[in-house]
Amino acid sequence: MGAEGITPRIVDFSRWYQDVIQRAELADHSPVRGCMVIRPNGYAIWEKIQQALDGMIKETGHRNAYFPLFIPESFIRREAEHIEGFAPELAVVTHAGGEKLEEPLVVRPTSETIIYSMFAKWVQSYRDLPLLINQWANVVRWELRPRLFLRTTEFLWQEGHTAHTTEEEAEEETRKMLGVYKTFVEEYMALPVFAGRKTEAEKFAGAKHTYSIEAMMQDGKALQAGTSHNLGQNFARTFQLQYQTADNKMEFCWNTSWGVSTRLVGALIMGHSDDNGLVIPPRLAPHAAVIVPIWKSAEEQTAVREYALALERDLRGRGFSVICDLREQFTPGWKYAEWELLGVPVRIEAGPRDLSKNQVVLVRRDNRAKQFVPREGAGDLLGQTLQIMQQDLFDKALAFRDSKTQPVEDYRAFRSYMDEDLGFATAHWCGEAACEAKVKEETKATIRTVPDGDTLREEGRCVVCGAPSARRVIWAKAY
Ligand SMILES: [Zn+2]
Numbered sequence: 413m414g415a416e417g418i419t420p421r422i423v424d425f426s427r428w429y430q431d432v433i434q435r436a437e438l439a440d441h442s443p444v445r446g447c448m449v450i451r452p453n454g455y456a457i458w459e460k461i462q463q464a465l466d467g468m469i470k471e472t473g474h475r476n477a478y479f480p481l482f483i484p485e486s487f488i489r490r491e492a493e494h495i496e497g498f499a500p501e502l503a504v505v506t507h508a509g510g511e512k513l514e515e516p517l518v519v520r521p522t523s524e525t526i527i528y529s530m531f532a533k534w535v536q537s538y539r540d541l542p543l544l545i546n547q548w549a550n551v552v553r554w555e556l557r558p559r560l561f562l563r564t565t566e567f568l569w570q571e572g573h574t575a576h577t578t579e580e581e582a583e584e585e586t587r588k589m590l591g592v593y594k595t596f597v598e599e600y601m602a603l604p605v606f607a608g609r610k611t612e613a614e615k616f617a618g619a620k621h622t623y624s625i626e627a628m629m630q631d632g633k634a635l636q637a638g639t640s641h642n643l644g645q646n647f648a649r650t651f652q653l654q655y656q657t658a659d660n661k662m663e664f665c666w667n668t669s670w671g672v673s674t675r676l677v678g679a680l681i682m683g684h685s686d687d688n689g690l691v692i693p694p695r696l697a698p699h700a701a702v703i704v705p706i707w708k709s710a711e712e713q714t715a716v717r718e719y720a721l722a723l724e725r726d727l728r729g730r731g732f733s734v735i736c737d738l739r740e741q742f743t744p745g746w747k748y749a750e751w752e753l754l755g756v757p758v759r760i761e762a763g764p765r766d767l768s769k770n771q772v773v774l775v776r777r778d779n780r781a782k783q784f785v786p787r788e789g790a791g792d793l794l795g796q797t798l799q800i801m802q803q804d805l806f807d808k809a810l811a812f813r814d815s816k817t818q819p820v821e822d823y824r825a826f827r828s829y830m831d832e833d834l835g836f837a838t839a840h841w842c843g844e845a846a847c848e849a850k851v852k853e854e855t856k857a858t859i860r861t862v863p864d865g866d867t868l869r870e871e872g873r874c875v876v877c878g879a880p881s882a883r884r885v886i887w888a889k890a891y
Contacts, residue, residue: 414687415753421687425631430560432681436690436753437771439560446558450674453754454561456698457677458568462548464600464695465570465672468592474544474572479526481550482517487525491618491650498522498617498776501553503565516672516752519552524618527573528647535665537656543575545844561678562635569673575653575665579644582666583621583797586642588671590623593638594811601676602693603627603683605637605838606814606886608861613848619669620644626860626886628636628813630684632834634888637679640670665783678891684778684805690755691778692831693805701727701754701774701794703736706744706763719767723760723790730791734760752777757801758794776801778808826875826887829854836888840881842874850876851887 414420417435419427435440438454441447450458466476485504503519506512508574520526531543548570555565572589576582594607615622615658619641627637647653648664657663684691694700705720707713717738737747744761751759761764761773772790774783778801785793816835837865841847841859852858868884 415689415749417754418687418689421630428687429678429682431684432684432689433560436755438677438681439588443558444565446555447565448560448566448674449559453698456827457680457692457696458674460589460696460698461600462570462678465592466548467719468572469546469572472544472588472592474546476547476715477545478547478549479520479523479530479784481520482799483523483526484515485861486517488518491647498553499754500605501555501844503552503554504638512661515727520549521551521553522671523547523549523551523571523670524573524643524647524667525651528575528653528667529649531573531575531665532651532653535653535655538577538658540821541575541577541665542581544572544585545574546570546572547757550691552602559678559891561681562675564674571669571671573646573672574668577655577657577663579664582644582829583701585644586621586623586640586668586670589668590625590638590640590765593640593672594625596672596799597625597627597637597679598806600693600695601627601637601680601683602695603637603679604806604810606861606863608863608867608886609858610639611845611848611862611885613845614858616641618643618646620646624861626888626890627679627683628809628816628836628888629679629891630777630812631682631853632836632888634890635679635682636860636890637676637677638670638672640831641668643667662710673791682891683809685755686778688749689753691805694757694802696734697755697757699735699756700732700798701734701758701760702747702751703734703760703762704744704751706761707740708764712764715767716762716764720762720785723762723772723787727791727794730795732791734796750851758797760790760794778805817886820875823875826851826857827855830857830889835887836860836886838868839875840872840883840885841885842877842879843875844879847874848874855889857887857889860888860890862886 418431421428432669437451440449442449444852498521505517552566605627607625610622625637625640626634645664653665705716705719707716720736727734759775770787820837820839863884872881874881
């Protein structure tokens with residue numbers, strides 16, 4: 413039995429997702445269709461994501477900066493392939509200050525153009541490189557089929573932009589940041605991902621190569637959790653981003669860009685949560701634990717309250733983000749359900765009997781495992797429990813993904829797999845865009861990634877046309 417107001421996943425996964433967001437008060441629809449209001453419970457999760465990832469981005473040598481929301485329309489037009497990818501999604505400001513603007517302004521869909529035009533001013537010689545910049549910002553892409561967190565017209569993200577002297581260095585940076593994302597999503601979000609390259613059809617229009625990490629959601633669909641682009645010299649040529657070499661020649665820079673967005677919050681919900689509400693991996697949980705004191709008489713209330721508050725102080729002193737739920741208008745049972753809905757990893761129960769035995773009860777959110785622990789051991793056990801739960805969530809997601817990742821050998825089997833089973837298919841592909849397009853048209857599945865290195869490399873025949881193929885690739889329906 414799930415929580416009240418939450419449709420079970422097995423009945424309607426999409427309904428379940430929306431119910432969890434509504435009931436846990438993570439986000440709401442705005443008066444402007446396609447836009448999203450991120451409520452405090454949802455924003456707290458985004459802040460945890462930001463905090464951890466910002467640290468990793470800085471550790472790899474990048475610095476944060478901020479570029480403006482408005483981009484001259486001519487900038488977007490200058491990069492032909494880039495505009496081709498974005499044209500229908502652009503929001504354009506034509507009037508401001510009570511007048512029609514001489515040149516319309518585009519609300520940034522991404523910031524390559526404005527950033528590389530500024531880099532062109534800042535970079536003179538090879539001594540100014542590499543230039544490693546990140547920004548946390550909002551972007552706008554007009555969305556016709558919006559879904560909270562997954563696809564919204566305005567969303568929050570970080571976008572890294574770098575300039576290098578050589579192609580090799582840019583490629584190395586592109587791969588390095590993909591690696592940072594993989595580490596983040598696996599170690600913090602507890603979601604295993606496949607990392608690899610996008611096909612020509614699936615890459616960012618302005619890029620030479622796009623790499624992505626792909627996670628599996630509980631319905632077997634893929635979610636692209638982060639992308640990293642080797643931009644080659646496309647933008648450098650368009651915006652005259654040049655540098656003087658050591659022997660006084662002028663060369664164009666090599667660029668990369670990479671980003672993750674608030675859709676990670678959607679991935680976190682669909683990756684781990686259940687019919688009782690949110691399940692948040694401990695490393696990203698705004699609160700690690702909630703203490704729920706239990707009492708009946710006024711006398712018990714005074715004693716238990718004191719016991720619980722002392723425990724809260726003690727755990728906070730040890731660095732755990734813990735809250736004590738002393739509200740009198742709700743029963744303990746009601747509070748359990750509420751905190752389960754909100755996904756707090758550990759509930760600590762303390763009642764008169766626990767007080768007399770000088771113990772507390774720890775209950776895990778994900779599997780409801782219960783542990784009785786002496787009061788003075790509570791901090792140590794909480795720390796261990798959070799670590800174990802973090803690992804268990806990853807292991808569970810990995811086992812699920814493995815069970816839903818199947819080799820598929822022929823096209824009829826492929827179609828029924830995508831219709832009925834829904835999961836990742838590892839199948840041979842000859843490399844032809846026509847085969848890829850046929851699959852997308854007929855099954856809605858796409859090549860999520862061409863895995864790195866020797867993963868899935870073996871001789872075979874294309875699942876669509878039967879031509880020789882050197883490797884399998886990962887196909888799935890995706891969010
Ligand atoms: Zn083929």
